[in-house]
Amino acid sequence: MDLWEIILFFWAPISQHIGYFKDLNNNVETLKRKTKKLKRKHDEIQAEVDDAIPVGKRQKALVENWLTEVRNTENQVDSIRLELALRRICTDHSSRYTLGKRVVEKLEDIKKLNKKLKAKGVFDKVAESPRRPTVLEMQTSLPRVQQSTAEETMEEIWQCLRDEENGIIGVYGMGGIGKTTLMKAINNKFIRTGHFNIVIWVTVSKDLNLGLIQEHIGKKLDIRFGDNEDMAEKRDRLFTRLKNVRYLLILDDLWEAFSLDQVGIPKPDKQNRCKITITTRFINVCNEMDAHKKIKVRTLTHEEAWNLFCERCGDVVISPEIRQVAGKVAEECSGLPLAIKTVGRAMHGKYKKEVWENALRALKGSSPEVPGMERQVFLPLKLSYDSLENEEIKSCFLYCSLFPEDYEIPIDWLVRYWAMEEGFIKNVNNLEEASNKGHDILERIMDACLLEQGYEGNENIRMHDLLRDLAIWITSPSSIEGSKFLVKAGEGLVQPPEENMWRGVVRISLMRNKIKHLDITPDCPNLISLFLNENDQLRTIHSNFFELMPKLQILDLSDTGIKSLPMSLLQLVNLRVLILSSCRGLVEVPPLGKLKELQILDLSQSRRIKNFPQGIESLVKLKRLDISETSLTAIPYTMIYGLPSLEELRTMGRNGHVDGATFSEAVNMKRLRSLSISVSNLNGFIAHDMFHQWFSGLTSFHVQVNYIHFAPDSLSNKQISIGECDKFPCGIEGLTKHAFSLYFYKSKGLTSLSKFQSNLKSLKHLRVIECSGVACIIDWREVGDDAFQCLQRLGLYHLLNLEKVFDGGAPPPLNTSLQNLRIIRVINCEKLRSLFSSSMVEQLHQLEKLDISFCIQMKEIIEGDKLPHNSFPKLRFLKLDRLPRLESICSQRFIFISLEEIHVSWCRMLKKLPLFSSSIHEIKGEIENNREYWEGLEWEDEKAKSLYTRIYKGPSLF
Structure with a gap:
């Protein structure tokens, strides 16, 4: 080079x-x-x-x-x-x-x-062309046996997905109930339909990661995001891709809501015909995600649960020796698929009866001894418990486990206990605020599907057996978290647990057992709550039983057979709640003056107590006193009115009358918010200058003028009952203006409601019973335009001289009376020939239920022949029973457009049954000589006859 x-x-x-x-x-x-x-x-x-x-x-x-x-x-x-x-x-x-x-x-x-x-x-x-299908088939564990509950829920979800009105569908329910399994089956159904361009499944789980959701959706759409792309860039690319695609997005196991816009998901609507389905344990997640439809997944029926259990267990359940105990083991799983599969898998191939009986014992005792129960059932369920917002709400959930299995827990009763216990409901000033906060806490627990509404309505709640087992497991002595409970509720005990089991626990529930004697002195230095109620055979309590319970705050001895209380009760200086209601053998209560912290005292329906407990005047913190339905004599009302903290007072009963002059002193009770009382007369009652101002400040009341054995109306918190008044006392009209519910019973002095109408503008419920002087309820010529404008329910019973319910023709054109009336019941009014005039039907556009029974002179329901267009637009239920002279509903034929259920019984003269639209789903009746009556009916056409025949649920017609 x-x-x-x-x-x-x-x-x-x-x-x-x-x-x-x-x-x-x-x-x-x-x-x-x-x-x-x-x-x-x-x-x-x-x-x-x-x-x-x-x-x-x-x-x-x-x-x-x-x-x-x-x-x-x-x-x-x-x-x-x-x-x-x-x-x-x-x-x-x-x-x-x-x-x-x-x-x-x-x-x-x-x-x-x-x-x-x-x-x-x-x-x-x-x-x-894509290399992957638009719907990926997913493995699903739906059992091969017929599952009607699951099938019904799947069909409901399927129909929602095909309905253009529902863009976002929320599927919710407790953990382990089968939400994911259902949605996998739904996913697979779309393989054959081609209904969507693409079906995207994203498992979200507890820790929400929006970036990961974007990655999952992007992968399904074959979008490869660059390493340096941020969420906003990914959002824009996803939105651009999805906005022209008809997609179904399934978000499985969602624990908290998020913004669709933030991820890049176009919101489903009628134009794009896209759908989003979420599965979650929390109904509030459905709400926050703006779900158009919310579907709750239910537990399996008894038959379905048994079939699934047998499928998992195999042929071992065929053995006659095993089958009976296996059935009880399956029942302990309470219809929860997760538990059924876990226990069934654990018992597969177990042919010894002793092994099955041991499993049954463990399940009944809420113990996770059965293989897989702790890891596969309790721990997944506990995630919902862990997600509750704070320790206060968690404690409330655990508290519900103190009640027996399948117990209908009264909400008001429950939150009242919470309000009293330290650390449960804080930062409230009175019982009403505590109750409000307690209801809010319950809603949060129910939103997490950890509690359910009771069978008897929304006044009660229930705890699923497996969730109760979870709570007992969390509070068991072997647990490393939470307060320690001893729960033996509803287990049939005849003796109390051994003394060594009492030490160290914070709450004990022995309610609903068969314990006869409490002959022990348990050492319970940490005990706060003790439930001994519903031990109806309990007779005696050892004199030193309460001696070593220095922190006890809640003691419930209701519904027991105790005859006396030991003096050691007076050593409970921290006691806040003492429940002695329905103690049928209890004759006397010891002096209570030493219980300075007592805030609730309930002696209601302990009918053998005659002497008022001594020392009540010393209970300066007492907030609620209930001595209703007792045999107390000489009730010291002046002493009661002097209790400075009293917020609720219940004294109603035959022996609990207070005269008007004495009751007028009640206006000095500045903190009182709830009152239930019987007043023997009204002299001086309403005369007090401050009465109306004080009375209107009450949030709830039930006042009886003369004693009537009526329970408070569960639908109204402001009730007045007037009984056996031949002559109404002065001032009664002024009292009734405060009421939402008004009952008249055996009051001969009542001829109509005209004298009350100006004071009944807020009235919601009216019931008139056995008032023989009543000839008319409402006369349009005497009432104002706004009288009864809030009335929702009207009940008329055994009014033997009632000739007109409404008189005076039609209401004036601008009259707003009865515009909110939803329910009418008329029973045994034997002089009544008709119920309405055709001209007043227009007032009843909100009417939903109409029940007319045992009115032997009634010939037609509606008098006249000029009915307004679209009469009774909301009537869903119609009952006509024992009306032997009834010939027609109305001379003018019309269609009940919203009728869903009709009962017709013993109406021999009625030849034309009411016409209805396709909304009806049930017809019932007990008609004598069915075939003869049926063949004598007149029909508009064969179509009407065919529809009645198909839906009729009465005795066989042929």
């Missing part, structure tokens, strides 16, 4: 390095120009891809990689340009050299990208 070659050999790299420094400005301009040109080509190809995706194609991998590389290169060029701008073409030689080198490297990258772009055939077609 000669000298010149040597010089060239070394000069080439040297000149290149000099170029980094010297040609920086020119190279930057070249980079800008080539990057801009490359960006235009990128956008053209991306547009081709976006056009191809909605028609079911997927972009080619090489194209996707190229587009990603271009975006990454653009980001790096932007970084270089930003750095140059900040350095203002820096004079620092080292930095200038480094930037110059990076610019040249990016020019080389662009050259390579352009070379790939020109490669033969690569970019001729940017998209191709």
